[in-house]
Amino acid sequence: MAVFGLWTADCAVGCNNGGMTTRAAILGPTGYAGAELIRLLLGHPEAEVTYLASHRDELPDLRVEYPRLAAALDPAVAVARPVDPGAIAAAADVAFLALPHKASMSYAPALLDAGLRVIDLSADYRLSSVELYESVYGVEHVDADRVAETVYGLPEFFRERITADTRLLASPGCYPTAALLGIVPLMRGGLVDPASLIVNAASGTTGAGRSAKVGLLHAEANEGFAAYGTIGGHRHQPEIGDVLEVLGYPGVDPLFVPHLLPVDRGILATIYGTPRAGVRLEDVGRAFEVAYGGEPFVHVVDHLPSVKHVAGTNHVQVSFRLAETGSGSRLVVFVAEDNIVKGSSGQAIQAMNLMFGHEEGCGLMGV
Structure with missing residues (x-):
């Protein structure tokens, strides 16, 4: 049996989108997926974390929550701020929703209306029909009209749909x-x-x-x-x-x-x-x-x-x-x-790379 699927000499592995930097906001940075997004984006040469947003009453400092991030995280960004779609849109190009299931659909509409592109790591937009979602999760979907328009973010099978025109992407389950x-x-x-x-x-x-x-x-x-x-x-x-x-x-x-x-x-x-x-x-x-x-x-x-x-x-x-x-x-x-990498945050960044014109492996090729 041969070994397949490895990058060859003619496969792009670098990062080159003309020097443009993608500014990323993370809603829900204190969960495992949110913290993993921070870790990976800190090592991404063409992206930066510009806004952390939390719906906690007491806004968390990520340097305290995850001490391993303290040395690398910009102090101006490290303390999470409230979820303010206008402020997030002014600071970021894309919003990652690392929120619990049933919460993302409450925030995504306002973020999209503010001009952000949204990558949701929860299940709120993964299923192809509202009826299936409501039967599985037992709640009414509050953003039902967008479900059919969402791109499922598994690049290996849906790469042609993950483009510069993608506004809302559902990152697959692990x-x-x-x-x-x-x-x-x-x-x-x-x-x-x-x-x-x-x-x-x-x-x-x-x-x-x-x-x-x-x-x-x-x-x-x-x-x-x-x-x-x-x-x-x-x-x-x-x-x-x-x-x-x-x-x-x-x-x-x-x-x-x-x-x-x-x-x-x-x-x-x-x-x-x-x-x-x-x-x-x-x-x-x-x-x-x-x-x-x-x-x-x-x-x-x-x-x-x-x-x-x-x-x-x-x-x-x-x-x-x-x-x-x-x-x-x-x-x-x-x-x-x-x-929490290919099954969550890494895959979300892989999709972000495709959406914003970075090489697909940018910031993710490490072993």
């Missing part, structure tokens, strides 16, 4: 990113029975957010490994099926079973499917080479991926095996990503 990267090449190649697909995935504890929860206490999560959420009922299950339908695969709704992994960050998704008759390992390799041969962040590898291989980076490692069992062949695909 689990759906891993699942879709593993499933879509199989569907494009007609390699598996769609009804047989199972996604068995485990995420580090940062995937549950920064709020205090008993199950995330060190004494509860450490040295443990358990499934959580109702099987078939986790909120990311509908997102996986919804995106597959948008991509042209209606009715494909893989069983999704999430697990809590006792590490800080990382997702390992193991995807199982029954191959079509006559499918060979080289057919699978060809499908993944076609999908990711020119991609900057998805690498098809010989070894079995580990979350340790991708932690802290925007890179994804994918591998696959064809297994023979007593009941027939099984195709197994392995996908490893960092849940």
Whole structure:
């Protein structure tokens, strides 16, 4: 099996948009996604953090909240300010919404009306219909008219829609990113029975957010490994099926079973499917080479991926095996990503790069 998906000599890896700097505001900078946005943008040569906004009553100082940022964060920006769309629009070109689900849709309309471009890291604009969103999240969508106009920000499959004209972008969920990267090449190649697909995935504890929860206490999560959420009922299950339908695969709704992994960050998704008759390992390799041969962040590898291989980076490692069992062949695909980089903040910046004319890998190519 060859190694695919690595940057070649003719792939752009630098940062060059004519010297223009993108000014970024972050709403919700104290959560894990918000802090990761700050970390990554501080290392981005063509972007700068110009406004941090919080809806807390007592506005946080990010140098206190995250001491590791103290040396690098501009003191003039470090203390979060109120959410004021006019002030944010005067200071920034793009607003990242690193807010809880159900909160982003309350802020996005005013930010868009103020002239900002918005990248939402929550689920509020990810699903293709208001009806599906309201059935999954159990609340009325207060910005329903914009849902159908939102661009889904998974560059590997929607790059042609992430452009200078994009006003509102929904950054994908961490689990759906891993699942879709593993499933879509199989569907494009007609390699598996769609009804047989199972996604068995485990995420580090940062995937549950920064709020205090008993199950995330060190004494509860450490040295443990358990499934959580109702099987078939986790909120990311509908997102996986919804995106597959948008991509042209209606009715494909893989069983999704999430697990809590006792590490800080990382997702390992193991995807199982029954191959079509006559499918060979080289057919699978060809499908993944076609999908990711020119991609900057998805690498098809010989070894079995580990979350340790991708932690802290925007890179994804994918591998696959064809297994023979007593009941027939099984195709197994392995996908490893960092849940708060490629699964969240890094992917949002990858989309920002495309929206603002930076090279796609700008600020994200580190390992």
